[in-house]
Amino acid sequence: MSIFRKLKEHFVDVLYIWRQEMKQVVMDEGVLMFLVVLPLGYPLLYSWIYNNEALRETPVAVVDQSHSALSRQFIYDCDATPDVHVKYYAQDLDEARSLVSRQLVKGIYLIPSDFADRVNRGEQATVSVYCDMSLMLAYKSVYQTAMVESMRLGAGINIKRAGNYTKHEDAITAQPLIVDGIAMYNPLGGYGSCVLPAVLMLILQQAIALGIGMSAGTARERNRNGLLIPDDDPHYRGAYRIVWGKALCYGMIGAVAAAYISMAIPHMFSFPQLGDWRTLLLMLLPYIMASIFFGMTVSCLVRYRENVMLLMVFVSVPLLFLTGVSWPQSSIPSYWQGVSWLFPSTFGVRAFIRANSMGATVSQILPEIRILWIQAAAYLGMACLVYRYQFRMARKYAND
Amino acid sequence: MKYISQIFDIALRELNILRKNRIYGFCMLVFPVLLVFFFTTMLDEGVPQDLPIGVVDQDNSAMSRGLVRTLDAMQNSRVEYRFASVTEARCAMQEGKVYAFLYIPKGTASKLLAGRQPEISFYYTMTCMTAGSMASKDLKTLGTLGSAAVGQAMLSAKGATPDQIKAALQPVTIDAHMIANPQSSYNYSLTTVFVPGILMLFMALLSAYAVGMEMKFDTGKEWLARADNNIVVAFLGKFLVHALVFFFVIFVYQYYIFNVLHFPRLGGVWSIVRLTILQVASSLGFGAFAFGLMPSLRMSMSISSLWSVLSISMCGSAFPVAGMDPPLQAMSWLFPLRHYWMMYQATVLNGFPVIDVWFHLVALVAFTLLPWLVLRKIKNAMLNYVYIP
Numbered sequence: 001m002s003i004f005r006k007l008k009e010h011f012v013d014v015l016y017i018w019r020q021e022m023k024q025v026v027m028d029e030g031v032l033m034f035l036v037v038l039p040l041g042y043p044l045l046y047s048w049i050y051n052n053e054a055l056r057e058t059p060v061a062v063v064d065q066s067h068s069a070l071s072r073q074f075i076y077d078c079d080a081t082p083d084v085h086v087k088y089y090a091q092d093l094d095e096a097r098s099l100v101s102r103q104l105v106k107g108i109y110l111i112p113s114d115f116a117d118r119v120n121r122g123e124q125a126t127v128s129v130y131c132d133m134s135l136m137l138a139y140k141s142v143y144q145t146a147m148v149e150s151m152r153l154g155a156g157i158n159i160k161r162a163g164n165y166t167k168h169e170d171a172i173t174a175q176p177l178i179v180d181g182i183a184m185y186n187p188l189g190g191y192g193s194c195v196l197p198a199v200l201m202l203i204l205q206q207a208i209a210l211g212i213g214m215s216a217g218t219a220r221e222r223n224r225n226g227l228l229i230p231d232d233d234p235h236y237r238g239a240y241r242i243v244w245g246k247a248l249c250y251g252m253i254g255a256v257a258a259a260y261i262s263m264a265i266p267h268m269f270s271f272p273q274l275g276d277w278r279t280l281l282l283m284l285l286p287y288i289m290a291s292i293f294f295g296m297t298v299s300c301l302v303r304y305r306e307n308v309m310l311l312m313v314f315v316s317v318p319l320l321f322l323t324g325v326s327w328p329q330s331s332i333p334s335y336w337q338g339v340s341w342l343f344p345s346t347f348g349v350r351a352f353i354r355a356n357s358m359g360a361t362v363s364q365i366l367p368e369i370r371i372l373w374i375q376a377a378a379y380l381g382m383a384c385l386v387y388r389y390q391f392r393m394a395r396k397y398a399n400d
Numbered sequence: 401m402k403y404i405s406q407i408f409d410i411a412l413r414e415l416n417i418l419r420k421n422r423i424y425g426f427c428m429l430v431f432p433v434l435l436v437f438f439f440t441t442m443l444d445e446g447v448p449q450d451l452p453i454g455v456v457d458q459d460n461s462a463m464s465r466g467l468v469r470t471l472d473a474m475q476n477s478r479v480e481y482r483f484a485s486v487t488e489a490r491c492a493m494q495e496g497k498v499y500a501f502l503y504i505p506k507g508t509a510s511k512l513l514a515g516r517q518p519e520i521s522f523y524y525t526m527t528c529m530t531a532g533s534m535a536s537k538d539l540k541t542l543g544t545l546g547s548a549a550v551g552q553a554m555l556s557a558k559g560a561t562p563d564q565i566k567a568a569l570q571p572v573t574i575d576a577h578m579i580a581n582p583q584s585s586y587n588y589s590l591t592t593v594f595v596p597g598i599l600m601l602f603m604a605l606l607s608a609y610a611v612g613m614e615m616k617f618d619t620g621k622e623w624l625a626r627a628d629n630n631i632v633v634a635f636l637g638k639f640l641v642h643a644l645v646f647f648f649v650i651f652v653y654q655y656y657i658f659n660v661l662h663f664p665r666l667g668g669v670w671s672i673v674r675l676t677i678l679q680v681a682s683s684l685g686f687g688a689f690a691f692g693l694m695p696s697l698r699m700s701m702s703i704s705s706l707w708s709v710l711s712i713s714m715c716g717s718a719f720p721v722a723g724m725d726p727p728l729q730a731m732s733w734l735f736p737l738r739h740y741w742m743m744y745q746a747t748v749l750n751g752f753p754v755i756d757v758w759f760h761l762v763a764l765v766a767f768t769l770l771p772w773l774v775l776r777k778i779k780n781a782m783l784n785y786v787y788i789p
């Protein structure tokens with residue numbers, strides 16, 4: 001047989017397998033759910049959940065035992081901030097505590113009876129802040145508001161004491177050194193803008209892996225001898241054509257899902273979008289390929305189709321942690337860093353955040369892109385090994 | 401008596417199933433152990449420490465170097481890079497090398513001493529909120545210290561006592577009491593919701609799986625026959641084993657975090673036991689209900705897994721429910737994990753009386769009883785449906 005004929009035959013087989021796989025995806029509602037509904041619906045839902053970005057007006061209770069102009073000033077100032085809302089005045093700490101217990105407030109400001117007296121005597125006065133630690137965001141609002149307002153109150157007291165002549169002198173008394181803090185790439189400090197890009201990329205990988213796993217499980221249940229490929233179909237003759245045929249099918253779906261997830265969703269919910277589409281393309285291409293071949297490799301572990309669900313659902317939250325979005329990468333123990341190298345999501349998420357949220361150029365995310373290509377190649381090799389084994393088994397059964 | 405012996409008989413049968421199908425062993429024992437190990441080691445630091453931070457020091461004065469040294473000495477920060485320009489620092493941030501950088505322009509020290517109000521800036525990335533807010537906290541403190549240094553030198557030159565200096569620099573201070581988590585450790589707040597959350601996910605998925613597999617392998621009729629076609633008895637027998645295994649797993653987890661790792665809690669042992677019983681019962685109930693809604697192994701498991709993964713966000717432990725849109729706030733009631741977590745933080749973490757969260761307790765009981773609505777449908781499915789792969 002001439003090389004040309006052979007190539008053509010190979011090509012036809014790949015296309016045939018692509019079509020078969022596509023048919024299977026469309027016919028199977030379980031696979032369809034994970035490959036279409038999941039990447040379409042979940043990003044919308046998650047974006048909606050985190051759409052408000054920040055927690056505003058955290059309710060607090062105040063126990064004002066000082067009843068002075070100064071203490072009232074402090075309470076007004078706190079109430080006027082966007083983060084804290086003084087919802088209750090309690091007579092004593094016990095009453096305030098019962099308000100926390102009934103989930104009505106998230107913190108207590110206790111102003112002791114000698115508060116104003118101490119300030120007027122030139123001593124240091126104290127406001128006690130009691131925080132409910134069950135919600136980290138609420139704790140930060142309650143504590144930081146009190147902190148900032150106490151410093152402002154103190155600056156005001158200092159200005160009065162200084163007896164300056166000009167406004168400029170007052171400003172220098174209040175703040176001899178101006179410190180300007182600038183939050184970058186997520187200026188509001190929003191929770192959604194921070195977590196969502198990571199969640200979106202993770203959804204992409206999980207959807208692809210779940211879809212491949214489910215359809216492999218179905219194939220095992222349908223084919224004789226629990227094989228991943230039918231042993232009586234002449235087109236399934238060779239590991240490469242099977243792997244490429246399948247990859248074309250999932251790559252097609254993955255490409256649409258990736259475009260939707262990386263461009264449409266951030267646009268709809270106005271998440272940071274500094275990335276250039278060419279950079280995103282260069283990073284998403286190896287990511288989708290690595291995810292597909294990763295999914296194929298994992299699918300060989302699946303005996304029943306439902307098991308892949310248990311496996312993938314189990315790893316999704318730990319995988320999010322391994323990307324370094326909820327917990328800083330520099331604080332991840334080294335052995336978990338090592339484990340994180342096994343998953344495309346680790347580098348896909350990092351590259352996407354840097355390119356999309358932080359506007360990094362290709363050369364700045366080159367290390368991540370390189371690792372994604374290495375992962376794609378390694379998992380491709382493994383997927384070929386898996387299917388070569390399956391192919392040999394199929395031939396053995398066919399010959400018997 | 402008859403019922404008890406039937407329940408016992410079915411429980412033994414279930415035990416045999418659990419032993420034969422390896423997936424149960426993985427999901428009930430191996431994965432939970434891995435999970436607890438993962439989160440407790442991952443978050444072992446409690447608060448991120450020694451975050452890499454850059455410095456652009458164009459002043460190069462004794463004062464600016466002093467500031468950089470102080471920053472390096474702080475708990476959360478480590479000065480890892482020194483950059484020549486802001487652009488260089490920004491590029492390093494985009495490459496993920498630093499989480500923040502401090503910019504001290506030329507002439508800061510001399511302006512400060514001359515009383516011309518110089519300005520220093522710090523830039524931090526909020527693409528990782530934990531790191532960004534920790535770094536910004538340190539840098540903010542540093543700025544306050546820089547300001548205070550001037551005043552302190554002046555006051556001590558005038559002969560003020562240390563107490564007077566303290567009162568003059570900071571007339572009002574905050575005395576923070578972080579109840580039940582004094583280190584503000586992320587380990588205490590995240591591990592205690594993610595581990596139970598994923599365990600609840602397994603419970604719900606496995607209960608749908610266990611019922612669904614009866615249908616898939618057409619053993620449902622035999623299962624019901626052992627209970628004389630009494631579906632309630634059949635269910636009790638089946639889930640008794642699941643519940644006992646998960647009780648055991650959860651108690652081991654709780655013993656580990658509270659007695660070995662010494663996680664803080666103000667609630668007593670009874671509050672933990674009560675919560676665990678509700679946790680297991682409601683999750684099993686939810687999974688069985690999902691199967692009853694759609695008596696197909698694949699659909700019910702898909703629904704429970706999608707729902708349970710969502711519940712980790714919807715329980716409001718990371719982003720609070722109070723900050724979500726009103727329709728989502730209402731929807732949060734439909735997630736067992738939400739009620740579990742509310743009860744956990746009120747009764748176990750803070751040690752408040754259970755009466756203050758009675759509605760969450762009622763909700764968990766309701767989840768436990770949900771399968772009641774679909775028992776007949778499940779029975780019908782077991783006896784008449786045929787599994788289609």
